[in-house]
Amino acid sequence: MQKLLNTQQSASYLLLRRLFTGSKATLLALVALVLFIGSASQANAQNSGFYKNFEVFNGTYYYTLSNGGGSAPAFPNNNSFPGTYAQGSQLLLDAEANTFENSGKNVQKAQFSYRVYPKDAANKGNFITLPLTLAEAVESPQFPGSFNKKWINSNTKPDLLAFTSGKGTYTLELYFDGNVNDGTKIFDSNNGNNYKADFEVTGNAPAQWTGNAGQDWFNAANWSPQTVPDANTDVTIPAGTSNIPKIFNGKLGPAQVRSLRIGTNGTPGARALILAGTDQSDPVNGQSKGELRVYGNFFALTGGFSQEPNSTFVLAGGDQEFDGATFIDVRIEGGGTKSLTNRMDIKGVLTFVNGVLKTPTLDPSNNSVDLIYDPNNIGTGNQIVGETATSYVQGFLRSLNRTIVQNAANTFNNIGVVLTPNGGSPGVVSVTRLTGFTYKGVGTSQSIQRSFTFSATGISGTPSFSLGFRYLDNELNGITESNLVLFRAQNGFVPFRPLAKTTIDAANNLLVRSNIEGVTNDGVNTLLGVFTLGDATNPLPVTLTSFAAVAQGPDALLSWTTAQELNNAGFEVQVSTDGTAFAKLGFVAAASPNSSEARAYQFRDATAGKQGTRFYRLRQLDTDGKESFFAPQSLAFGGALAASAQA
Incomplete structure (x- = not known):
């Protein structure tokens, strides 16, 4: 030089x-x-x-x-x-x-x-x-x-x-x-x-699967370099290998990796890794459960991960990011937050030992933890166990397509809600649990950070029902447990209707409301809605009194008013073309963080080329980081005049 x-x-x-x-x-x-x-x-x-x-x-x-x-x-x-x-x-x-x-x-x-x-x-x-x-x-x-x-x-x-x-x-x-x-x-x-x-x-050098000696994960000859991965190894399994690795614990114990990347360059293909149960070909060394422990991130780029019954997938590190797949038994360990990038299906048991499993929250159909019934993996039942105030699912958790038994307690895979129909037939019911978000009640009530949304097919009659609502202490939003009451809304937004409570067991975090009428005064099936808990004695961060979407030529003009505001940072305007998956459209700052007088806001959607129905909703943000959502309003664009909706 x-x-x-x-x-x-x-x-x-x-x-x-x-x-x-x-x-x-x-x-x-x-x-x-x-x-x-x-x-x-x-x-x-x-x-x-x-x-x-x-x-x-x-x-x-x-x-x-x-x-x-x-x-x-x-x-x-x-x-x-x-x-x-x-x-x-x-x-x-x-x-x-x-x-x-x-x-x-x-x-x-x-x-x-x-x-x-x-x-x-x-x-x-x-x-x-x-x-x-x-x-x-x-x-x-x-x-x-x-x-x-x-x-x-x-x-x-x-x-x-x-x-x-x-x-x-x-x-x-x-x-x-x-x-x-x-x-x-x-x-x-x-x-x-x-x-x-x-x-x-x-730490160890990164390892890549070659399959030169067969499918045995624990054979060093199948790896480059020729060393079996451990908890400090970053592992890549390329797509298209002739011998797909298959994990049997055997006498060598669980398979371990730090990060695991399955497939390369997004290449679509068949299975690239199989987490198996008992090795029938080796009855001497075979154990009852195959286990894969991941301490870092898990990337299933091609959907190539396959798990068989009688095996366990473990997220064992601290903060981790992982792609969804179809899993059998899953265990959450190691503390920290396990951030799901899309959707995961659980056909066995989701067990919490230590750590939070966090889902995205814009689209429950594509960003959720789904408990799926699998007749081939009955075992202890398809359920979630071990949730505590420090170890739980944050975001969307769904129990899908459950056939409801009359006059019996239906627990929906233990996701925290118990439905007991008192007659009639509620048909096949699905429940979506949402945690970590605050909804608005009536007057000055504020919800806890948990809600359950019910949908059903094949309903006959108008059965009344009892609802048991479980919650965690960290979800109370400062509400005294003795003040908790049940609220229901048709679509999850204002207005919520108070349903009171029958009993509350604060020691076991369970509120029960018995004999809920099957039909509301306006003829809507009561079960088909959103249920949450709130406290009418606490003021709301924002009390929304109206929200309307009207067409003005090719544009949509959104208008809303508030009666009072407390710690309000502003409103994120979101849009959707299917009423389910919403994206940010813009932001309107609060006129003042705190106000006890009526205030009016507007936002214009001037996006060019709008076609079909567009759904608009408000995401209200507090100065302390909390958030709440307000009712979707819809407008139709294209061949016909836009149709407006007003709350």
Whole structure:
């Protein structure tokens, strides 16, 4: 690498020029010091150079040339960074440079170069250059036309661990350089030796399935490198392998991975991984249940995951992200939040030990946990067990297509609601549970963060029914349990109708309302709606008194009014073309976070080319992060005049 200028002497000159307006004696001393530094090339360096530079690792600043009197520690040159870095984590690199200039020698460009290689490697590879962007230029009062400039990285921060190939010790080597308008270059490069520091990478090398020796997960010959994965291994199973891996626990215990990626590049295909039960071909070593434990993220890109009865899939890490699939038995462990990206179907038992399973909340048909009856996997029954205030499903949980038994308690896979019809036939019923969201009651009531929505087919007669409503303490929204009452709404939004309660068992978190009339005063089947709990003594964050959608030419004008507002941040306007999956259309800020007087709001949907029916709803956001939804209104666009609906 070239070494043209000595930037440490450039920094010295920066100090000289700042003192140059001092006394005559000081001036003579400074001149003597300049002569001591002297050489032609060094004199060029004095006209421009670096005076403080920083390298940033995962947000922590280190300096090479100077920290400018700040608190950043020195770059550990010829030493090691503290701590270790696990494979699969990140070590993000960033940089900042600061330059000075004088006598028209303007710094036009600054950049940062680095490379990563195994410690003491003979082949160190090429440097990678990270361009820096001019962020600030401050003109020197002593030297008009000369600037102190700050340069920063405005590009993506590179992950240094991406340049490693497994556990071991690696060296990071780096330097700064820049271009001056007279064709010279400036450097901060440790006098041409560059800055070097070591860091330690732990964990196992990523593994890829080859299937060279068959289907046995626990045969090292089926993996590249030839090592069976463990809880620290990131695993990829490519689509289209001739031998699909099949997991039998056997005498080797459960299969374990950190992250698991099934299929590559989104290639559609058949099964790519089978989680099996008892290995019938090995009755001596075969155990009663196959088990796969995932400690990181789970990506089933091609839908290639298949689970057989008598096996368990375990999310065993902390915070995890995972793709949905059709599962048999699933266990939630390890704490943290397990974020579902789409929909998961459970044909066995979903067991909570420690951790929250969180679903998206815009579309329950595609973003939910569904408990599916499987006649081939009866076992202990298709259900959810072990939910607590710290370990539960947050979002949508559905129990689908249950044939209801008259005069008997129907528990819907233990999702927290008990329906007892008192006659007639409610037919085949599905229930959607929604947790983590607050709905609006009547007057000043506010719901807890749980609701149940019922739908049914084959209803005959108008049977009355009793409803048992279970809840968790963390869902109460501050409502005193003795004040809880049952509310019902036709569509889940204002207005909710209070149904009171018959009994409440606070110790077991169960409210019961008996003998609910089967038909409302307006002739609607009472069961077909949304049920939640609330407290009429607490004020609502927002009380919506009207919400209307009307057509104005090709546009839709949405109008709504509030009677009072408490901690209201504003309203997100959402739109849907099917009345189920909603997307953000716009946002209207609250006129004031708190108000006890009526306020009116409007929003115009001027989206071009609207066709068919569009559904609009409001998502009200509180300043403390809570949210609530308000009734969908619909308009038809296209061949006919738009039809409006008003609450």
